Amino acid sequence: MSTTTTNPVEALVVHLQETALLSTSNNLLDWDQETTMPPGGLEWRARQQALIARIVHERASSIERGDLISAVEADREAMADAETAAMVREARRDYEKATKLPATLVEEMAKTSSMAKHEWAEARAASDFKRFAPWLEKLVGLLRAQADCFGFAKDGERWDALADLYEPGCTAKYVAGVFDPLRPRLQGLIADLSKAPKQPSNAFNDHFVSIDAQEALSRFVADKIGFDFNRGRLDRSTHPFCGGTHCNDVRMTTRYNERCVNDALGSTMHESGHAIYEQGLPFARIGTPLGESVSLGIHESQSRMWENQVGRSRAFWQWLAPELTRIVGSGVERYSLDDLYGAANVVEPGFIRVEADEATYNLHVMVRFEIERAVIGGSLEVAGIPSVWNRLYKELLGLDVPDDRRGCLQDIHWSMGAMGYFPTYTLGNLYASQFFEAACAEMPGLVDGFSRGEFAGLKTWLNRNIHMHGKRYSPAELVQRVTGKPLSAEPLMRHLEGKLRPLYGI
């Protein structure tokens, strides 16, 4: 399929980009299924996606691809260019991953997850885990088979092989090492806040605003913080996500709850953070590793930064308050700035991860990590998930989960065959805090500017320091390069303690 050319770098790029033309077509089919496709389209769509996934996999694991990579690796002059060397390093890594998976397994996973996503949506609506369980069992079987194809270290575990797909080098042991000390510090902070003398008002979080008005607000905020609607869309779906095909066609979705503006607003800022990252990747490199994001953790740092460091700051609400009255109306002018800022920062254990506050959020992730580690490891049956889920929510968040809809059926991830994915959310929170501290140090008036609706400074800083490089640096290299230090949990705890303790009067 590749064009004849004598330059080995060009030949590799053509092969990578042609494959990406197909894989991004599949991304569009996926977006369409989540937002647009009529129910009758399901069966054929699953077959379309399975076939395209198979062709993409055949190309990505082909001898031709391997030869093209080897040819560049053998070209000393080409490899002297740091960008080319990074591209080839990542192309090699992807090739090794791809050649370890048989085409039948790739296709089976695409087909199963396409159907499973639909079944999950139905099971969730009916709050009936049993309906989804056979699909999840099938997916877990396929994931375990995948993990065995990839392999994992002798002192590691099967889950590591899956996590490495999302966060290179990530292992269960490493994640547990981060989570174990974080858990008591977060639980301590949450306990202190719950006993604090001053409690922010939650009233705005129960203020009715029509979905149309919330959608107008979401579009306004997404545009202001830097999402380019000429190169993207915002639609509705059951579970918010950021998809699309490439930097010039980025499609994010939000879900709306008439009783909670902050639900849609937080979700829109979160997805906008992902989308701004995608839109910041260089179009000329699309389809090659230099046009791809570093890792899911780094991706999540972008969404979390806009959602939390920006969207839950007092300065942001100073700017948004009058705009809120203008766009939404319906009596929101009666909330003071303290009411609005407070409502965005209420810490209260709840059932739903995507509605969680910053302090409890990571505990939600810990529940999922523990369960998927056990399921993939073989110590927990799929049928046992609801009871373990409910027990962990009691232990970590003190909650009695009322039903599967608000329990283990709330997230789409597992139905998509994504396990090893959830911990990247917490890694993202850690990266976000550390990046944001560096941005503030470099631009002292940054947060103050938010109160005047000035967000371009942060966006440009992220474009320049993170987005434009694609996969040139590994996550660890990028953090070191941008912040001058290795990753640490201190910035996250400084951010949470520094904001929440004063707000709660402690």
Add this chain to the structure above:
Amino acid sequence: MSTTTTNPVEALVVHLQETALLSTSNNLLDWDQETTMPPGGLEWRARQQALIARIVHERASSIERGDLISAVEADREAMADAETAAMVREARRDYEKATKLPATLVEEMAKTSSMAKHEWAEARAASDFKRFAPWLEKLVGLLRAQADCFGFAKDGERWDALADLYEPGCTAKYVAGVFDPLRPRLQGLIADLSKAPKQPSNAFNDHFVSIDAQEALSRFVADKIGFDFNRGRLDRSTHPFCGGTHCNDVRMTTRYNERCVNDALGSTMHESGHAIYEQGLPFARIGTPLGESVSLGIHESQSRMWENQVGRSRAFWQWLAPELTRIVGSGVERYSLDDLYGAANVVEPGFIRVEADEATYNLHVMVRFEIERAVIGGSLEVAGIPSVWNRLYKELLGLDVPDDRRGCLQDIHWSMGAMGYFPTYTLGNLYASQFFEAACAEMPGLVDGFSRGEFAGLKTWLNRNIHMHGKRYSPAELVQRVTGKPLSAEPLMRHLEGKLRPLYGI
């Protein structure tokens, strides 16, 4: 790519259906581009579509495909089955077409038309033919090259090779033979109507109705006449069309004009007719000729029948009038049934084909046929199109075309590389009238039932007589089989004269 199987029929079906999985993915990319894609997505989308078109073409013209067809042809037992024989006859015809086109030409056409469609939309908005001309020139060059690859009869012309893609066996000479006697009869009728003592009121065609209300009405009517929203969608686009991927995911679009409800209503019924045909094709056969429509002319007969024979009948408006008041409100109750029925049947030469009445419609088609025949034949330069267009509108319809937007830029077809296509609209009108006469003869109360909102009888009759057979019969065979006679212009003229003369009091 095909699954190993020893049954030659199954092996051919697998190969056809796998190819269709890809070509229908391209259909979705196309639909998305027309309705949904942000402007920034254009360049990559063109490359996606070009690559998928190339892969589809490679498969459709592969030696493997040829061998699979030959294997079934050689299997006497398999060929004894009439359905299998029809499938193989059509697969052979498609294969012969595909092998005559080089892959580079297919890809170039897909790429060029993807960009040209965008340029056409811009040029149309600016009413600037010069902006579109270079793209059309490029397309015409590619179409002439295509025609030369396909070949045409010694006493025929280059245009025939293109028309044959849409209507098997159709030639310019044949079309001229149908159009030449039809033209004076239509012009005579139109002249009589313009001088008639009684003129139906046009007031309803200038009644303001919000686009949202019109969309609600369009959805209501589409549903009532038999479009299944569980297996399809109705969206908005610049030029109405019916696309999607297969019978269980059919996507039609309408455009709305606040000053003319009949514009959207007629367009919705038209596209619903196409969509009901698509939804009536057998899912198990999708991707094979037995799951495909017979020809564009037959397809158009379905859209025209619902638009004209049903949607412009007095009985239909008897049923719709109270529904219109209920759904649209805004003062429509002041129009009498005569006002509404009359407004749907006003005969008045106009600039825009898709807004034309039944009597003048075919004259619009004749203009386009004459121009594309001359352009493909080489006797007219692309640059000369606007002046010929304007001269013909003066001659045939007595109109001075004010600008290119309302002139030669109004239709999307040429920008998609579709020439030889327009005459199928008039063939469709002829088929529609003849089919409808047969349906009425078989179901005497049919039209009367429309006044009670009963449309299922007609839909079921069409499902059984036309839709479910796919491409089993040729257009000529189908007309003979369903109506007992070969195609004739008499039913169309009977339909027009029989309705319009009484309405105009002559």
